[in-house]
Amino acid sequence: MWTTLIAVIGTLAGTGLAGLMQHRTARTARTDSRRDAAVQAVATLTAALADHRRAMWVREDLRLTCASPEAYATARAESHATRSAITAPLTTVLVLAPALAPAANAAARAAYDLRAAADRDTLTAHRDRALTAADDLVAAAARQFGA
Template sequence: MTALASALATHRRAQFVREELRLAGADEARLEAARAELHATRSAIETPRVLVAILVPVLAPAADAAAQASYALRGAPDADTLAALRQDAISATKAFVAAAAHHFA
């Protein structure tokens, strides 16, 4: 559970930074560096997400929702939308953690 929550937070941050750069019109070299980090952080989500789905299937919907909320930052049309999507992703991760805590309580 903690590995997934951590991976989600790392990916959300990388996605936010990459989108901020894109919206600010950053040069291609900076975008490419951010994109490379983004791919690595997205890959880091999959192993713990799949483990949650296999070992605790009742938590899979919350895990998937948190992952999808992090992915949703991509392509935000403006900074305000990006900030709102970031908050949605934070909330989805918190909901996953709360569901896991409830399940294991």
């Protein structure tokens, strides 16, 4: 009788422990997956920000130097495409890593601020701020994800 009772208790304890371990493993896998997705979103966002910074630099430089309307129109279309490419990774970062929202939004805003610079010095200053904001985002992500 005692042997049977001990066997049943041992079986139940083993089953409970196995279930607990399986739950912890699944939770760790979900956390790792979410972290990996957030890191990928930050990487995609920083690449999109770099593309937009470059496109805005070209566009605004053409505007400031009174380039041909055709060249400006082409650069403007490119800047619209690169700005649009920021939306999805920015949204993903904001959803998966809300602690990075201030840095991500600041980096996006800084890239957008290259528009309508009064002169080349102002354009350069805006680009430098955009570069710094993107670097700040990467640093915040490194702190957040322990890299």
